Every structure is written in structure tokens, then in C-alpha cells.
Amino acid sequence: MAVPARSTRPAPRHVAAPTLADVAERAGVSRQTVSNAVNNPDLLRPETLMRVQEAIETLGYVPNRAARNLRTRASNLIGLRLSPIWEGTASTAMDRFVHSLVWASREAGYHLLLFSDDAPFTRDPGPMAGYDDLLRSTAVDAFVVTDTFLGNPQAAWLRERRAPFVAFGRPWDDDAARHPWVDVDGAAGTSAATEHLIERGHTRIAWIGWRKDSHLGEDRRSGWTRAMHGHHLSTSGLASRVEDTVASGREASAVMLDDAAPTAFVCASDTLAMGVLHTLAERGLHAGQDVAVVGFDDSQVAQVVHPGLTSVRQPLEEVALALVRALEDLLATPSVVAPAQLLAPSLVVRPSSG
Amino acid sequence: MAVPARSTRPAPRHVAAPTLADVAERAGVSRQTVSNAVNNPDLLRPETLMRVQEAIETLGYVPNRAARNLRTRASNLIGLRLSPIWEGTASTAMDRFVHSLVWASREAGYHLLLFSDDAPFTRDPGPMAGYDDLLRSTAVDAFVVTDTFLGNPQAAWLRERRAPFVAFGRPWDDDAARHPWVDVDGAAGTSAATEHLIERGHTRIAWIGWRKDSHLGEDRRSGWTRAMHGHHLSTSGLASRVEDTVASGREASAVMLDDAAPTAFVCASDTLAMGVLHTLAERGLHAGQDVAVVGFDDSQVAQVVHPGLTSVRQPLEEVALALVRALEDLLATPSVVAPAQLLAPSLVVRPSSG
DNA sequence: TGCTGCGCTTGGATCGTTCACAAAGGAGCC
DNA sequence: GGCTCCTTTGTGAACGATCCAAGCGCAGCA
Numbered sequence: 001m002a003v004p005a006r007s008t009r010p011a012p013r014h015v016a017a018p019t020l021a022d023v024a025e026r027a028g029v030s031r032q033t034v035s036n037a038v039n040n041p042d043l044l045r046p047e048t049l050m051r052v053q054e055a056i057e058t059l060g061y062v063p064n065r066a067a068r069n070l071r072t073r074a075s076n077l078i079g080l081r082l083s084p085i086w087e088g089t090a091s092t093a094m095d096r097f098v099h100s101l102v103w104a105s106r107e108a109g110y111h112l113l114l115f116s117d118d119a120p121f122t123r124d125p126g127p128m129a130g131y132d133d134l135l136r137s138t139a140v141d142a143f144v145v146t147d148t149f150l151g152n153p154q155a156a157w158l159r160e161r162r163a164p165f166v167a168f169g170r171p172w173d174d175d176a177a178r179h180p181w182v183d184v185d186g187a188a189g190t191s192a193a194t195e196h197l198i199e200r201g202h203t204r205i206a207w208i209g210w211r212k213d214s215h216l217g218e219d220r221r222s223g224w225t226r227a228m229h230g231h232h233l234s235t236s237g238l239a240s241r242v243e244d245t246v247a248s249g250r251e252a253s254a255v256m257l258d259d260a261a262p263t264a265f266v267c268a269s270d271t272l273a274m275g276v277l278h279t280l281a282e283r284g285l286h287a288g289q290d291v292a293v294v295g296f297d298d299s300q301v302a303q304v305v306h307p308g309l310t311s312v313r314q315p316l317e318e319v320a321l322a323l324v325r326a327l328e329d330l331l332a333t334p335s336v337v338a339p340a341q342l343l344a345p346s347l348v349v350r351p352s353s354g
Numbered sequence: 355m356a357v358p359a360r361s362t363r364p365a366p367r368h369v370a371a372p373t374l375a376d377v378a379e380r381a382g383v384s385r386q387t388v389s390n391a392v393n394n395p396d397l398l399r400p401e402t403l404m405r406v407q408e409a410i411e412t413l414g415y416v417p418n419r420a421a422r423n424l425r426t427r428a429s430n431l432i433g434l435r436l437s438p439i440w441e442g443t444a445s446t447a448m449d450r451f452v453h454s455l456v457w458a459s460r461e462a463g464y465h466l467l468l469f470s471d472d473a474p475f476t477r478d479p480g481p482m483a484g485y486d487d488l489l490r491s492t493a494v495d496a497f498v499v500t501d502t503f504l505g506n507p508q509a510a511w512l513r514e515r516r517a518p519f520v521a522f523g524r525p526w527d528d529d530a531a532r533h534p535w536v537d538v539d540g541a542a543g544t545s546a547a548t549e550h551l552i553e554r555g556h557t558r559i560a561w562i563g564w565r566k567d568s569h570l571g572e573d574r575r576s577g578w579t580r581a582m583h584g585h586h587l588s589t590s591g592l593a594s595r596v597e598d599t600v601a602s603g604r605e606a607s608a609v610m611l612d613d614a615a616p617t618a619f620v621c622a623s624d625t626l627a628m629g630v631l632h633t634l635a636e637r638g639l640h641a642g643q644d645v646a647v648v649g650f651d652d653s654q655v656a657q658v659v660h661p662g663l664t665s666v667r668q669p670l671e672e673v674a675l676a677l678v679r680a681l682e683d684l685l686a687t688p689s690v691v692a693p694a695q696l697l698a699p700s701l702v703v704r705p706s707s708g
Numbered sequence: 709t710g711c712t713g714c715g716c717t718t719g720g721a722t723c724g725t726t727c728a729c730a731a732a733g734g735a736g737c738c
Numbered sequence: 739g740g741c742t743c744c745t746t747t748g749t750g751a752a753c754g755a756t757c758c759a760a761g762c763g764c765a766g767c768a
Contacts, residue, residue, distance in 0.1 A: 306628075
């Protein structure tokens with residue numbers, strides 16, 4: 001009944017965590033049986049299982065992660081790179097997204113490992129250094145990639161290294177991409193916003209969006225165009241493309257009001273919508289009464305600003321869930337690529353749209 | 355020169371990551387020498403070191419984390435529990451804090467592990483289950499605790515288990531606490547805000563804060579009281595204590611304007627300040643011109659709202675840095691408790707204060 | 709009674725690293 | 739030359755889990 005491997009240990013350490021062998025000894029079974037009790041309970045006879053579980057309970061045994069990771073070559077960790085904060089921008093969808101991701105990962109038995117650019121102590125510093133180190137040191141099992149904007153090397157780089165990853169965002173300009181991705185149908189969101197305004201009687205609805213080189217921005221713009229043309233409304237002279245800042249939104253909306261006299265604005269972001277609200281406030285106009293405004297992201301700003309900003313809300317909880325599911329599939333059967341998913345956002349109506 | 359332990363390996367795996375032994379073989383030294391080259395370079399003769407480093411470079415060797423963790427009983431991971439999001443609240447200091455913490459940890463060679471309540475597959479579900487599992491499974495080396503509010507069992511629980519942790523926030527009501535902590539001097543922040551308003555000629559300055567059972571709220575309130583009394587200004591009838599919501603701030607400020615006719619408001623949060631802005635907008639009053647308003651947290655809302663909300667900004671970057679330093683000290687010499695640190699916030703002045 | 713098959717249990721090997729200790733090599737001194 | 743001393747390198751074991759293949763008991767069957 002003795003377990004030689006551990007009986008040779010001179011003396012118990014001060015606060016020694018119980019090991020598999022300790023549990024085995026107490027339950028009067030072998031290590032493998034305890035391992036099975038934890039990982040494949042249905043392999044054990046019910047009475048044996050109960051005895052082992054009692055021993056686990058009594059000793060307060062929890063498997064050592066490092067040892068398990070070493071043997072199974074898996075860490076149960078998902079890597080997420082935190083992109084730099086852009087202060088002064090309202091769109092902190094990231095916060096909600098991280099929360100959702102933590103929650104979704106937990107359900108699948110994963111934890112989230114956060115990292116940022118430029119890991120130190122690296123031979124080859126650069127934007128991908130963080131990924132490289134984590135990957136090679138087997139610190140994480142997979143990555144979640146968030147910024148799939150034009151020219152972002154992450155996806156291509158990860159693909160080249162055969163690193164498992166899923167993306168939040170379409171591979172806009174990379175036809176060779178073969179990774180699972182989940183995205184929100186931005187066009188559907190702005191289309192719904194525009195339809196909502198048309199229903200309320202608006203016909204001169206302006207668009208304030210981002211510069212042309214932003215796929216995301218052009219996608220959202222297309223929803224506005226689609227809805228307008230669907231109702232035979234003109235869009236000429238009603239579109240403006242600027243930087244994603246409050247100041248840009250303010251200026252663009254001021255010019256737009258002078259030149260084209262729209263009665264409503266649909267914006268590519270809450271940040272731009274806040275710029276529109278600034279312009280209205282400066283001119284003594286009331287949002288929702290004189291001019292309607294709709295933003296994008298349902299950020300906290302939209303929720304707390306006066307009088308309440310109507311905004312397109314991304315289903316980030318669903319996105320996170322879909323991403324984790326895709327990740328599980330990917331790790332289980334790497335050869336089969338999970339189908340891409342496009343989720344529909346919803347419109348949160350508040351007083352700013354009348 | 356042969357390395358028996360690995361030469362018995364039948365055939366290289368498909369994408370086998372190089373190991374220490376591979377590097378050793380290539381460089382013509384032993385495993386221990388390679389290990390030293392990585393962890394204690396100064397123990398090697400320069401020429402040997404160079405030869406080993408070349409081999410490491412060529413093979414692209416990165417130490418396997420799981421193996422290292424197993425041997426050293428350390429994971430180089432810091433655990434952070436994500437508290438539930440309260441939507442509709444402007445104070446997402448959490449986002450900035452997490453960023454800062456990731457950055458600061460990185461400098462110290464740590465990564466951040468995010469988790470949430472109620473880890474699954476636990477014998478003893480409860481608010482501390484997540485901590486317990488991570489701790490016992492040696493998944494993290496230490497924790498950063500953020501909510502040190504009244505009755506929060508985290509600190510006491512962690513102390514009892516002898517778990518290494520540092521806290522962002524004072525142990526308000528726990529005199530037995532002996533852990534390192536870092537906090538922001540909220541009273542200094544509100545005091546500075548009040549002084550700022552007094553300088554601008556205000557004498558009737560109201561306080562809108564949280565309920566009395568919030569130590570954080572009472573601390574911030576004391577800064578307002580201190581500044582007012584320091585200038586021999588009365589505070590009677592000028593304080594209001596409510597829930598941390600926009601609606602509460604709106605109602606409280608409306609009542610306050612009717613009853614006490616203040617010319618300025620200092621608030622315990624940006625959320626409450628937004629409520630004040632709502633009231634002003636409803637009454638056709640202009641923030642900064644007719645009535646001054648100061649918030650707390652310098653949230654994104656403060657930055658983008660019209661006309662720009664003056665707010666107290668917490669030095670979260672410094673907080674994160676101090677926390678990580680305290681953590682390093684704690685892990686290096688557990689017996690010596692690092693001194694607590696109280697950091698001063700700054701006032702970001704915007705048009706809402708005139 | 710003896711044999712086969714099944715289900716559960718067992719000991720040994722292994723993952724890749726670091727620790728403890730031993731051995732080798734060179735310099736300096738008598 | 740022989741000795742000691744110090745620096746640098748090498749060897750075996752250990753960390754704690756899982757995988758593998760063999761071993762054991764028990765029931766069923768002839």
C-alpha cells in the first residue's frame with residue numbers, strides 16, 4: 001500500500017499543497033485512479049469514485065496547473081492583446097467585450113491572459129513580440145485577435161506560425177484568411193438606425209463617418225446608403241468623412257447643417273455623435289426635438305449624456321460566446337475551420353432621436 | 355557529448371519546439387549551462403555564453419513555461435478579478451486601471467490573468483471560489499484586489515489563506531489588515547476641486563455624494579468639508595447623499611437648487627455630475643456659466659460631454675506601478691510588509707467649472 | 709475446474725525545466 | 739612537481755501531473 005515515490009520525501013514542507021499521490025495514499029488507490037476520478041469519473045466504480053472524492057474533499061486537493069500543463073501541452077489560457085487606449089474617444093466597447101470574454105471563457109474552462117505590445121527581454125522586439133513569446137513558451141493555447149483593420153499584420157503573422165486564433169472582426173482585405181471569425185453586421189445597424197429615423201418622418205438624414213480607408217467605417221456607411229436608397233431618398237451632399245474625434249464631429253456637423261440642412265444625423269460612432277450634440281448645444285438646438293442624432297456603440301456616454309443618445313448596440317456578449325465556441329472547435333479539430341459568424345446589432349432608442 | 359535523455363527519442367515531432375537539451379547539444383554544453391545562460395548569464399565564461407546564445411538564436415528556443423513553473427513553483431501571473439460592470443455608470447476607471455496594470459506588470463515580467471466570480475467545477479461555489487482555485491492550483495503567484503469596500507470578504511479571506519496580494523484601496527474597516535496597499539487620496543481631490551471653485555469666487559458650493567455607509571464617499575466628502583471650513587464657508591444644507599446613478603444626481607441637484615441655491619456642485623463621481631448637468635439642461639441653465647460643476651474620475655464621459663466636465667483624475671498609471679512594485683517586494687521577502695502608499699489625484703479643468 | 713473476456717487498477721515512463729551536488733580545469737603558492 | 743583554492747561545467751534527481759501497457763480480480767461459459 002506504500003507509495004515509494006513519495007515516501008522518500010524527507011519531511012512535509014510548511015504549507016505543502018496536497019498532490020495526487022497524497023490523495024491516492026489516503027484513498028488507498030493509485031495515482032492513475034485519482035487522475036481518472038478527476039478527469040474521467042465514469043471509468044471508476046461508483047464506490048471507488050466516492051472514496052476518492054472524499055479524500056479529495058478532505059485534503060482540499062486541487063490539481064497543480066503547471067504539472068498538468070507540462071504533461072498535456074495545454075495551458076487553458078487564452079491570450080488577448082490589449083490595444084492602446086485612445087482617450088477622449090467614447091467607444092469603450094473594449095471594456096464590455098473583455099468582460100464578456102472573461103465570462104464566456106470561464107464557462108469553457110479557460111482563463112484570459114492579458115498582454116500588451118513589446119514584451120521585454122525579447123531578442124526581436126516588435127509588434128508581434130508579445131504573441132511570439134507567449135506562443136513559443138506554451139503560455140497560452142490560443143489568441144483572440146480584435147483589430148482586423150487594414151494592414152494589421154496580426155492575422156497573417158499568426159496564420160504563418162500556425163498559431164490557433166479566432167478574430168473579432170472580418171478579415172477585410174485578406175482573401176487568403178482561413179481562420180474562424182465573428183463580427184457584427186455594422187451595415188445592418190446603421191440601416192436600422194436610418195429606417196428608425198425615416199419612420200419618424202425624417203427625409204434629410206446625414207451621415208458622419210470615418211475616412212474612406214476604414215473598412216469598418218465604409219461598411220457602416222453602406223447601411224445608411226442602403227436604407228436611404230431603399231426609400232428613394234437622396235444621399236448626395238449628406239455624407240461627411242472625418243477623424244474619429246469629438247472635435248471632428250462637431251465641425252463636420254456644423255458645416256453639414258449650414259450646407260445641407262439635414263434634420264437628422266447617423267454617426268459611425270458615439271464619439272462623432274457627441275460632436276454633433278456639441279454643435280446643437282452651441283446653436284441652442286435641442287437634440288431629439290429640433291434635430292435627431294443616432295450614435296454607434298451604445299457606450300456609457302450614450303447612456304448618461306443628456307438627453308440620452310440613441311445608439312447601435314453591438315451584441316458583445318454573443319460575440320464573446322461565439323468566439324470561445326469557435327476556439328473550442330478549433331483546438332479540438334484544427335483541420336475543420338468553423339464557419340464565420342455575422343451577428344446583428346440592436347438599436348437602443350433614447351430621446352436624442354425624438 | 356551525447357545526451358542520452360533525449361537521444362532515445364524515436365523521431366522528432368512534426369513541429370517540435372526546441373528544448374533546453376536541443377540547445378545544449380547544439381552548443382556542445384550541458385543543460386545546466388544553457389539554463390544558466392538564460393537565468394544567470396554572469397556565471398558563464400563570455401565565450402561559452404556567446405556560443406550558447408547563438409544556439410538559442412538559431413533554434414529559436416524559448417523556455418517552456420509549464421516546465422519552469424512546475425520546477426520553480428511560480429507562474430509569473432498576477433490574478434485580477436473583474437468586478438461586474440455597472441452599466442449606466444460613467445466611472446469606468448476600471449478600463450484605464452487594467453491597461454495600466456498590464457503595462458506595469460509587463461515591465462516586471464508578469465502577465466495579468468483575468469477571472470470572474472463563480473468558477474465552474476468547484477466543490478464550494480461562492481464569491482471566493484475563483485480565488486481559491488487559482489491559488490491552490492498554482493495558476494497565479496499573487497492577486498490584485500480592487501474593491502476594498504465595507505464588508506468585502508476578499509482581503510480577510512486572502513490573509514487567512516496566506517495568499518500574497520496587494521490592494522488598490524485602503525482597508526477601511528479592517529484594523530487587522532497587514533497587507534500592502536495603494537490608494538488615491540480622494541479627500542485631497544475633492545478639496546482641490548472645492549478650492550478651485552472658491553478661487554473662482556464661489557461661496558455656496560454644494561456636495562452631492564454617496565450614502566453614508568460608503569467609506570470612499572465619506573472620504574471624498576471630507577475633502578469638500580475641509581476646504582469649505584478652511585475658508586470659513588458654511589456647509590449646512592449643502593450636502594446631499596444618494597445612490598450613484600444619473601437619476602439620483604439629477605433629482606438631488608434639482609432639490610438642492612430649489613432649497614439652497616448653490617452656485618456650484620462638487621460631486622463624488624462623474625455619474626452624479628452628469629445628473630447635475632441633466633438638471634441644468636432641463637432648466638435652461640448653462641454649466642460653467644450659470645452654475646459650476648465638478649465630477650470625479652475623469653471618465654470618458656467627462657472628456658466628451660458638452661461643454662467638457664471638470665473632474666478629479668486618479669493617477670491610475672502610478673497606482674498600477676506602485677502595486678506591481680509592492681507585489682514584487684512581497685514575493686521577494688514575504689515577511690517585510692511594504693509601506694502603504696497614498697497618491698494624490700489631479701484636477702482636470704474644463705469649461706463646466708467656468 | 710479451467711479458460712476467456714471484460715473492467716478496473718497498477719507501476720513505470722514521460723513532459724522540460726531547475727536544484728543540489730560533484731567533477732573538471734586552471735591559477736597561484738610553496 | 740604537488741598541493742590547495744576557485745571558477746566553470748556536468749550529472750542525477752525532482753517538481754506533479756498524464757499516458758501507456760501490463761496486471762489483477764471477477765463473472766460467464768464449457
